[in-house]
Amino acid sequence: MVDDQGAVADVGRGDRRAFESLYHRYADRVYRFAFTLLRNRHLAEEVVQETFIAVWKGAKGFEGRSQVSSWLFGIARNQAHALLRREARGERARELPAPLPDPEEAFARDQLASRVWEALGRLSEAHREVVFLAYYEGMSYQDIAQMLSLPEGTVKSRMHHARRALAEVLT
Amino acid sequence: MRQDCTETRELLTWYASGGLAPSEQGTVLAHLGACEACRLELAEALRVARAVRSTVRQIPGPPRRALAHVLANTEGVPIAEIEMGSSLAGVSLGMSAGERGLPIRGRLRLLGREVEIFRVSRSLSAAV
Structure with a gap:
């Protein structure tokens, strides 16, 4: 391929x-x-x-x-x-x-996913994109910083803040 | 909290998701070996990573019509589209007109996946 x-x-x-x-x-x-x-x-x-x-x-x-x-x-x-x-x-x-089938309906059958989705919704769009790119896409902070035209430190601190907020719904 | 704890914790997300360069991985690993508080943070980062991945994975892909829209807007204006079968399986035949010619394509659809089975591209000059 x-x-x-x-x-x-x-x-x-x-x-x-x-x-x-x-x-x-x-x-x-x-x-x-x-x-x-x-x-x-x-x-x-x-x-x-x-x-x-x-x-x-x-x-x-x-x-x-x-x-x-x-x-x-x-x-x-x-x-x-x-x-x-x-x-x-x-x-x-x-x-x-x-x-269309609503993607959020899938979360209704999964309590953890539902809580995570709600918590993601409370984050700003700027934080959500970093969470997606880091956790789902597995991108490095350097690549994310380059893609978003942000200093690397900003990417790291956004992610740190987002992770703390998401961790609260998992406890 | 020590300075190296602050720096390590900012990198734990990427340590958990495999997005760190080998040299940074080594630095984080060395710190984790000596710091129980950061090991607890790592456990939290891993839990969050798993939960986010599992949540996002449940979002389905775009509907089939999204591809049809993309093809129509890149290949030209659809002239004819014939579809046979059901939502589970079927075949379709489509013809478009665009700046690159008059392509005719046949597609096979099975359980939500589509594959092209043939394509005939005919230039506009040849068609006239």
């Missing part, structure tokens, strides 16, 4: 199969990231769509200086913020998409 860097290079040359393969590799992760940040399934779906459209258009310019995952999550984060800005300005038409 072609690695991520090779897949993005192929996408940059207009390879549709590579593009779909990249989608299948990352769509779930991008959706989970967006849903953790925005806590809204329809917005999260839009983030996935806009992210991959941006990947198709921008793959040619990917120079491989960062990991593909960092590049993709960086795009997803920008798309999430752009969506929120459009929402705040009232520019985004409210759509009524077909019903």
